[in-house]
Amino acid sequence: MRLSLANDGLPTWSGEVLAVGLFKDQPATELEGRWPGLSNTLNREQFSGKPGQQLVVNLLEGSGPQRLVVLGLGDAAAFNLDGVRRAAAAAAKAAGVCNGLLGLQLNWEGLEPTAAAAAAAEAVRLSLYTDQRFRKSPEPTQHPAGLELIGLPPQAASGFDRVNADCAGVELARQLVAAPPNVVTPAALAQTAAEIAESYGLELTVLERADCEARGMGAFLAVSQGSDLDPKLIHLVYRAEGEVKRRLALVGKGLTFDSGGYNLKVGGAQIDMMKFDMGGSASVFGAMRAIAERKPAGVEVHMIVASCENMINGSAVHPGDIVSAADGTTIEINNTDAEGRLTLADALLYACEQKPDAVVDVATLTGAIVVALGSEMAGLWSNDDALAESLDRAAEAGGEGLWRMPLRRSYKDGLKSKLADFKNTGPRPGGSITAALFLEHFVSQGTAWAHVDIAGTVWSDKGQGINPAGATGYGVRTLVNWVCNPA
Ligand code: BES
Numbered sequence: 001m002r003l004s005l006a007n008d009g010l011p012t013w014s015g016e017v018l019a020v021g022l023f024k025d026q027p028a029t030e031l032e033g034r035w036p037g038l039s040n041t042l043n044r045e046q047f048s049g050k051p052g053q054q055l056v057v058n059l060l061e062g063s064g065p066q067r068l069v070v071l072g073l074g075d076a077a078a079f080n081l082d083g084v085r086r087a088a089a090a091a092a093k094a095a096g097v098c099n100g101l102l103g104l105q106l107n108w109e110g111l112e113p114t115a116a117a118a119a120a121a122e123a124v125r126l127s128l129y130t131d132q133r134f135r136k137s138p139e140p141t142q143h144p145a146g147l148e149l150i151g152l153p154p155q156a157a158s159g160f161d162r163v164n165a166d167c168a169g170v171e172l173a174r175q176l177v178a179a180p181p182n183v184v185t186p187a188a189l190a191q192t193a194a195e196i197a198e199s200y201g202l203e204l205t206v207l208e209r210a211d212c213e214a215r216g217m218g219a220f221l222a223v224s225q226g227s228d229l230d231p232k233l234i235h236l237v238y239r240a241e242g243e244v245k246r247r248l249a250l251v252g253k254g255l256t257f258d259s260g261g262y263n264l265k266v267g268g269a270q271i272d273m274m275k276f277d278m279g280g281s282a283s284v285f286g287a288m289r290a291i292a293e294r295k296p297a298g299v300e301v302h303m304i305v306a307s308c309e310n311m312i313n314g315s316a317v318h319p320g321d322i323v324s325a326a327d328g329t330t331i332e333i334n335n336t337d338a339e340g341r342l343t344l345a346d347a348l349l350y351a352c353e354q355k356p357d358a359v360v361d362v363a364t365l366t367g368a369i370v371v372a373l374g375s376e377m378a379g380l381w382s383n384d385d386a387l388a389e390s391l392d393r394a395a396e397a398g399g400e401g402l403w404r405m406p407l408r409r410s411y412k413d414g415l416k417s418k419l420a421d422f423k424n425t426g427p428r429p430g431g432s433i434t435a436a437l438f439l440e441h442f443v444s445q446g447t448a449w450a451h452v453d454i455a456g457t458v459w460s461d462k463g464q465g466i467n468p469a470g471a472t473g474y475g476v477r478t479l480v481n482w483v484c485n486p487a
């Protein structure tokens, strides 16, 4: 989809579908000027500009737009980039089978023009995403050939620069998450990494089972041992040309299927959805793809994914097994379904070996975070306030909900084992917090670390805002903003 600023204003704009936003109780003066009588139509339909309100008028005359979409933007004082995203997504959906130009005019005043242009363009593209890969006969999708934003100043156009790279990253993440577990396997993730490395000239290392054994990654390997598929530890590196001032690591949970193991997921535990348990790795893959395309200066980014399946066979972990992670920490696996933290323990140890200034892990780690924060906010834990704040800003700028949670030290007592250094599971209350505390143990002293639990945000059953129903690609925009726009 081509992205541009319209040369024409609303009185003369002549693409296929025109979408115009109005604040609550804002008179439709400009629209009335072009289409006399339109104000009456709006009144008759009781259009008042409430947020989410929408009126579609099919204009059947020969010249000018064939369809007009009027969107309610709500209170002027509360209008922000999220309002832009919601309105742009609504416009895109209301455009229907438009395959020409979609024009969008919102009340841009008061918004930073480049950020507003980027938010609108992203929202249009991401809300029109469809996935026909698994159909015998894919339905042809008709999207607008171009998006023109009306009424923004010329400097806003630079906001478009990053949109295609970022959206391609989000779409890659969505595709990886939505693909079934017989397609996205640990080997398929390694293959995806190889494709990114090849396309953008990144450095790739894949550790096979024997390599992981040699490194003593007993926690990761324990999770994989009940599966017929080989585990893969995937390490992809982006290095800016010239001087590197920040070394960052992005670690993603990469369970391509989580049956729970012998603590099998039963009764409402959504076993049939556990293909999405590689959502954290999808976020870091999508982010790496976008970063590789955008080529930010001064930064080195290590992506690390310890990928496997959590399955059951005669070699699978027994509940009660004691294993040791690569640093020698021993773990009593009192619940085989708390497998993500075992894989992440070895992945975080490996990440810290790269001597990063900061490590961020992203994981569909706990059902408890779904209960705590629902589907619009991920949980954030960090041992470093500056890192937490910069991630918070990155999430805010990307329109992704993120909420900081506490590393309540005393809860770590819940992980005490009679025999080993730790159990992998504490009591049910505060389950997302003990999971975060478990991970923190494997981060080198003095390394800034953050953990993002995306179990609630990885998937949207009904779809909302810019997310069609299904995989959301959550996390990509936050990570990319964090890497590319240090604040
Ligand atoms: N992958 C799940 C977490 C999950 C649950 C994600 C529901 C999305 C929706 C994780 O491996 C898991 O099973 N966690 C357990 C931990 C428990 C055994 C301490 C959970 O949250 O129930």
Ligand code: MN
Residues within 6 Å of the ligand: 258, 260, 336, 337, 338, 339, 340
């Ligand atoms: Mn599990």
Ligand code: ZN
Residues within 6 Å of the ligand: 255, 258, 277, 337, 339, 340, 364, 365
């Ligand atoms: Zn899991």
